Amino acid sequence: MSTIDHEKYEAVIGLEVHAQLLTESKAFAPVRPEYGAAPNTQVTPLCLGHPGTLPVVNENLVRYIIKMGLATKCDVAEKSIFARKNYFYPDLPKGYQISQFDTPICFGGFVDIQLEDYDKRIGITRIHMEEDAGKSIHDQDPYNTLVDLNRAGTPLIEIVSEPDLRTPQEAYAYLSKIKQIVQYLEICDGNMEEGSLRCDANVSVRPRGREKFGTRTELKNMNSFRNVERAIHYEIYRQIELIEDGGEVVQQTRLWDTSKMQSRPMRSKEEAHDYRYFPEPDLPPIRVTEKMLNDIREELPELADVRRKRFIDDYDMSIDDAVTITDSRYLADYYEDVVEFLGNPKSASNIVLSEVLRVLNERSIDIREFPVSAERVSKLVMLKEDDKINSSAMQDIFNEMLIKDNDPEELAKEMNLIQVSDSGFLEPIVDEIIENNPDEVQRFKEGKKQLIGFFIGQAMKASQGKANPKLVKDLITKKLND
Template sequence: MSTIANSKYEAVIGLEVHAQLLTESKAFAPVSTQYGGAPNSQVTPLCLGHPGTLPVLNENLVRYIIRMGLATDCKIAEKSIFARKNYFYPDLPKGYQISQFETPICYDGEIHIELEEYDKIIGLTRIHMEEDAGKSIHDQDPYHTLVDLNRAGTPLIEIVSEPDLRTPQEAYAYLTKIKQIVQYLEICDGNMEEGSLRCDANVSIRPRGQEELGTRTELKNMNSFRNVERAIAFEIQRQIDLVEAGGEVVQKTLLWDSNKNETRQMRTKEEAHDYRYFPEPDIPPVVVTDEMLSEIKAELPELPDVRLQRFMEELELSEEDAIVLTENRYLADYYENTLEKLDEPKAVANIILSEVLRVLNDRSISIREFTISVERLAELVSLKLEDKVNSSAMQEIFNEMLSDERPPEELAEEMNLIQVSDSGFVEPIIADVIENNPDEVEKYRGGKKALIGFFIGQVMKQSKGKANPKQVRELVTKKLEA
């Protein structure tokens, strides 16, 4: 990507992100939105486009989009209307999609992104409500395309950025921040692989310093944040190569092929008038009252940037640790719930950042699937802070706790890992070690203080790891310098 950064051209990138909302029922019909149902098992006559069916607005669709609007400093329209977006496709049985066009409910917002070298504010043109289409399946029958309408009518919000992004890395950071915000707001799980977060990218290039925008292409079919980053990087370079060779960029829609790491043409790009938008006659305008707005504001959780600052200022965590802990709301919740059981911010952060995250990564699971409760994790950290176990023993006990639900101290005793801090147990071992190593004793007393590690190691070896290293150091030092 360095060739892009050093080029005489700059990229102009705008993202359209669809987030599937965590409502229990569809946008305009009382049927489940749960993922994974048998094909066409979650449909109603409305989803199937039967004549005479009337949509009824799901109130949570409105409340959830207002949450997102408030969290991104959007203006909230007092009155907005739905529109019909008309197009033909097999998985759209009504022949139109209920969306918003001229009057989005949220507009003029912003999202703050952080990269290693700089921070940046990305403008939001609008966030509007719409319903999802169904799904066409091309790979299960060699002769036919199958249609699953379970997803038809699922409530979505579309988040449209200003063309403020300039690099693939900025696009990646922007998507990461959106995922973080929707998870914190608990309006979307942010799972791109399951399609609950989807992204289309508009990409163009222009000579550096030029104000006028170049001809853009639209990228689709990107099912991960990394694929979005790779697809944008590929498309920027493709356009630069094309222009440098004397060609012109043509406005069209491209599909990203993640296997070949390249784009291919899907269709020439439609304009808004191709969809023949007109007001939806069956749904009344959405009116947002001051009372409703105040109520939703009061429901907003602490947002990620605020939580990050609090972790650094109140809990005295490093910025690096605080960023990792607050990146995912559920991980941050797990951390704070553990602190309610044991008020040791740094010690608890250390075990989560090392051991807990190791297990989550190794098993490809989320913190909500993690088997060790906050109570048991707090008990384990307490054992270490009370010097009942050492660091390596804590790690061994942690690994055992993943499959054994007994209390950590019981496991430590069974595994013979409890440290002995009884001086009556340790002092005879120290005396024996000093008596059997007269040369080292003489060197230590002659100024080679680094030999303290040798004596501690010998004591720990003879005690089979049971002695408390901190106590051993104190008693050995006292004995040698007597």
């Protein structure tokens, strides 16, 4: 196997991303979908597939998918219809799923991804609406599969990419961008571990230079971005080695085993005709008016790519800093709040990128859970810029602000960290240091100007760290040069 030239082959990858929407109720039933609720408590007769029940479209399901479509430069169909996708599974009580087939509401868009050495545009084939199935649980009973139907009917959008991806790294970047967009739009929390963002990958390989696609397999059960990357990498190499050994890739669905870090067959891959799609008879077509489109367009936030460019242009921010801050809509909002209070974009980015991000990473929390408001952080920075505290004191006060709601200046006084900028207090200290160090004074006057640091250090020590270093330096310099 080690002699195989993997560079002879090129991977062709397409991703199908399911995003669970943050609506107040399910797609077609008036019950709230809530992660972690007791099994089978968030269901209605419709969710259970009882005869005679009729679905009603959740308006926000339609609005949210149009938001996603507009954010990814898709065309939006004036008319689209729901379809029944028929298949049997224990966690699908109706025996069919309400989805869309040949008339997706959004189609023909794209997203731009950024990698270390290049940027790339990835096409989006379609974005359509559907409901989720329930959940089969295989590991809580040694003999039976348990079924929780709380998730049945939860509103989903499925985002289907063009087969434009060529590497696991591009797939990772694309998935990250989709997550960022749905979070900026506030239509999905993007949590893969909880299943609110799920990804299936279609993977095939072909000799480089050949246009015809190879036989594809579909990868499922990937619960993190890293696992998506690992699973695609594994599948590419599995297919190449299979072909090189004289075998043939079989079209099938494969599960990613996170413990063994390998994929295994699940079932043969279904085609569209296997699902016997037909128009959903109980739901009318969705009609999107120009007014509706314009209203939704007005609701769109400034997305990360646009915001990043604005931060670079308006705040003279580096590309790396802009990427970090705009990765989260809420962190970018927090930063701009600090800028508004401070009026100094550079000072704002310094405190956010150092102290604020440090705490977020240490505590594994989102900026929305951060206990210090943008206004209080700004007041702390102002103390430093007004030379009332030094850098070391600023960090000590910041740490205290994480557990106390006091005003930063109150904390600085309470912690005895306010800098002394009174010349009347500092001059006697400086005079005494100069008088007690005649040798250093003489060497300074002979050209050893770096000794200024020695005198400042002595003054800071004598003042117990309270002296304003800038004022101390000015006083010492003036007296030594007299």
